[in-house]
Amino acid sequence: MSRYAGNADAIKALVREAEVHRDVFVDEELFRLEMEHLFANTWVYVGHDSQVPNVGDFYTTTIGVQPVLMVRHTDGEVKVLYNRCPHKGVKVAAEPCGNTGKVFRCPYHAWRFRTDGSLLSLPQQKGYDETGFDQSPASRGMTPVRHMHNYRGFVFAKMNDAGPGFEEFFGDSLSSFDNMIDRSPVGKLEVAGGVLRYMHNCNWKMLVDNQTDTCHPMVAHESSAGTTKNIWSTVPEGTAKPMAVEIFLPFMSAYEDFDKMGIRIWKNGHGHTGVHHSIHSDYSQIPGYFDQMTAAYGEERARKILGEARHNTVYFPNIMIKGPIQLLRLFKPISANKTLVESWTFRLVGAPDLLLERTLMYNRLINAPTSVVGHDDLEMYERAQEGLHSDGNHWVNMQRLYDPAELTQENVTTLGTNEWVMRNTYRAWAQFMTCDM
């Protein structure tokens, strides 16, 4: 029986001021409605345009659970198309990426499309004469996603007309993208190093919540970061601190440290940790890099760019970026209890390779299926996914440092252990689930 379809009030009632109903995480009907409404009404990350540098290059992915592809059209622009032949529904491109030349050719019946999706030809075309085919949606070819926006290389799409425009949706939060990109002396990023793909048996929003959860590292990651700290304390004094130890140790920072780091809350569900300082602030200098930045931007601006050490910026609905280490995590929903987590890394064009080396080390130490940090996070999500089926309590608590005054505030910073970014996520969730109902 349908409890939530078309029932905006029932959906809104799932999000209280500082609590969220467990159905938001476990209910398959709500998951289907998320795919139909939430992922259609918001700007969802598709990919980075460096993945398709040449005409005909394509990259296949999903928006929600819908297959799409990003392609470099013959005019040099990036297009986002639904990856479905208008004839029988076959995915026209199946590989993760490739080059299709000037046309896509469906492998089932050889219908051919230009790289903007328009139908170029089909075999034995006269069989469609006087059938009314030109009135059929099939005659229009592969459908483009209605709205797309390329922000300094980062390609987003919105499937519905409902929901705000790109600038309105992201507002000041784009400053985190700007900072990540500006860290290149030439202001350019390239996807590099390969993608880590990690399957999670939990709801996609548990990943989102975790990104700004500053009260879990010293607890859940004691076994990895704490063990590293213990082992490191036994090495002879004066030993150079390896990169891996620099990466692990800040996970053991105290609650007070995370409080001082601060969080920032933007409208529409976006926010970030690490306003004043972060777990990425105290990494070693990379030889030659600051000189390159100074030459490119002048010393004052270079210091300003590198002085931002934002920890995790969450962009509603389903990505997180780390500016200081050029990393983007994409939480791809598969079902209410299944999520594919993709962790993408970027090269700062014109900067030393050692930066990419550190980024990749961070990615494999923290975000890989073989990561001792990832293991304990996933363990928590999966236990929650099971635990939430309990009828002992239907509500997930997000009350830490809650203040009713926050309901009318945006673009503010506050103590880093505040769960405000999580509450902000679910306020946006209720808004974008229902704004087209």
Added chain:
Amino acid sequence: MYHDPKLAAALPTDQELIDFVLREARMLDQQRYEEWLSLYAEDGYYWMPLEWGQTDPKLVCSLMYEDKLLLRVRVERLKGERTFSQKPRSRSHHVLQMPHVESRDDAARTYVTWTSMHYVETRYDEQTLYAAWATHHLTVEDGKLRIKLKRVDLVNCDAAFGNIQLFM
């Protein structure tokens, strides 16, 4: 050929290289992790590439590329009281084909073996099968064989995996 009998005695035979690889897998399956760690040279690495045919462990991401310090963190972590992803604990099972001795350079004390294997990792109700090739780069230190590099190439290295918690 080495005519000095003392030197020749210090060199591993092919059979000893093969036995070493088999013994290493057995240590893992018997959860003798400390002993396993001692098989590594001080500058040894464990490498599990992410890409098919990967040649660069630093500017291309890997599933694991860990020195002895990071391997020690894993071994210590497995013993910890607050290692939540190991409650309940995982177990492993290796099935190895006979290792091939790919190359041996007695003068440089470097030996390479290649071993096809199936690896099973379990945790409570879950059991996952992986297929891989292990390449061991071995050396001799203080008269004992030591691992300079163990490379594990998964046949499906680019697949999306759940937790892989132990050592292949």
